[in-house]
Amino acid sequence: MNKSRLEAFSDGLFAVVITIMVLELNAPFDVTITSLAPLIPVFLSYVLSFVYGAIFWINHHHLLAATRRVNSAVLWANLNFLFWLSLVPFFTSWVDENHWASMPVAAYGAALFMVVFSYRILELVLFRLHDADALIVRILRPGHREKISMVLFLLAIPIAFYQPFVSMLMYIFIAAIWFWPEPGLERALSRKDICKIK
Amino acid sequence: MNKSRLEAFSDGLFAVVITIMVLELNAPFDVTITSLAPLIPVFLSYVLSFVYGAIFWINHHHLLAATRRVNSAVLWANLNFLFWLSLVPFFTSWVDENHWASMPVAAYGAALFMVVFSYRILELVLFRLHDADALIVRILRPGHREKISMVLFLLAIPIAFYQPFVSMLMYIFIAAIWFWPEPGLERALSRKDICKIK
């Protein structure tokens, strides 16, 4: 089964999820630079959700670029991942509107945990469609980033009730882990492109 | 006529319809876990409309993957299907905001009936473009799921005025029927992929 519609539909959902937050940026009726101050939390939540959306779009892009086949299980695993991703803007804005209070920060960590967890499920479902020694399986099977992220999120959630600031730093650190796609994957994809001219 | 734009346009509409509900999830200004309670109906309606959108996206995906040709009649049948699908979020939220009252539950059933009915019309219009013994026609012609769903919806609508809870259970049961695409179709599509390298 062709993967092009899976990609097109995911791209549409990513585009809507990423830009949803910008709808909440309403121009102030004042003309001073300070009139933008109340918009800063909304703006920050927009930046954060944009960055998280961007990170997962890039990783999703690489994951599917290394994939040859999809089936119904992959379609559902992908929809599950997109569902959790679509909740990130909501939890980001809850955090920002309440100045990093404990409960929103913990809930935010739980939402991000589900994003990474559902992304790992998508990977595992994709592995089952490929040979055990296929390129994608050999590179992504260990899933070090996925496992480290999930452990850190599970630590950050209780920490939020004591030091929410520390939890937020942990979330930024985890984003940094994901910033660059799996390096082995990038190189492997490049190698193939040498002989394949699109 | 090429089917790629039909797919791309449908994917865009699916993506917008699926994520429309998330726009109504506004972060509360309180920081307790109980402050999320009033959002639960909105959240549930988001989950429900996401699941229904996902189910029909997957079935639509398989239906078109098995299709070779499209014409104007197919384009209109597809637009008719997308129109009814786009009304599902509205009726889902009417149900949830009124705690499963009879009239909204009945109206919800009527809307879902139209979604399945218009999907069946799309199938029938596609059949007319293919040979009577084409793969897609042989597998999808009987349409057992479509017919059972439509009968169940027609039963659930009057039941809603006596036991709306029973009608809701029927809707969830019908969703479960559609969860997995037509199994014969899945296998047939896989067979073809063996000899076709994308």
Next chain:
Amino acid sequence: MNKSRLEAFSDGLFAVVITIMVLELNAPFDVTITSLAPLIPVFLSYVLSFVYGAIFWINHHHLLAATRRVNSAVLWANLNFLFWLSLVPFFTSWVDENHWASMPVAAYGAALFMVVFSYRILELVLFRLHDADALIVRILRPGHREKISMVLFLLAIPIAFYQPFVSMLMYIFIAAIWFWPEPGLERALSRKDICKIK
């Protein structure tokens, strides 16, 4: 230059424009069937803008299916067309919220005139890229539907100040003209598909 991105971008814009109106359908807090009554004008304006969007999406689809090349002039003519199309939901809702008053009905006609006019410009810009005896040019050059529509819109605008109801009937009549794509084009596209397997 490849036309695939022109199509993809247009499809995204069509999808957003078509579904914008559904955002204004908010579920009532009452559970009687009469509580839906105030939503009827919003619903009707959604149906109307969906139908107009659908009509022009199908015609746009056929027009580009018959096209081989695009250039910057085509991209701009297409953006101009999409701009006017994106204003249709606004004018439709102005008409419906004011029960078919003269001024909104006239303004609606002017907006639809601009949609057809900018669509004709897009056709003319496309013709200049093709041989005078190319398939697309021979079939679409006369533009009977475009010319009849534009004349009818120009008549309907002054009529709206005396009999807005008559103008609305004219708009529905014009939509009916466009419902089915240019029949010669449909057949010509089908012929080519016989020898081209996607």
Next chain:
Amino acid sequence: MNKSRLEAFSDGLFAVVITIMVLELNAPFDVTITSLAPLIPVFLSYVLSFVYGAIFWINHHHLLAATRRVNSAVLWANLNFLFWLSLVPFFTSWVDENHWASMPVAAYGAALFMVVFSYRILELVLFRLHDADALIVRILRPGHREKISMVLFLLAIPIAFYQPFVSMLMYIFIAAIWFWPEPGLERALSRKDICKIK
């Protein structure tokens, strides 16, 4: 690595960003032509953001049409560009709602500067992937339009505090520079199309 998803995702984001402003056009409840007057600033800001979105969509289209390969750095440079572009509607509406006051006009210039600056970064990242004598590099390396625009924006920002009207004229002038894509690029792309039938 294939560039098709980069294009599809960008198209989705462009489509949403361009049409976001139309959501703020709410039909008035009055039926006189003067009742549209308060909507004029919103309408103008829609036109302006549509034109800026259109200009950068066309330039982005040509840039990627001349590109053969992409990598993670390109994906991030593209996301950075889309982020700044997505802020343009916000700043446009701040300008229009305050009748061209100094601070909003200056902020608008700063936002547009970032759009052009991030677009230039995207170009430079793409160059590094290609041979020094590749088509795209030879034509786009000088980047006269990018450099002139950035200098003009940096001049327009302080001018806004004395003569905001002059700054606005400068913004319109810069838009005009970008209206037509790099002419050498257009011709080069056309030449290749002669031997490549899509």
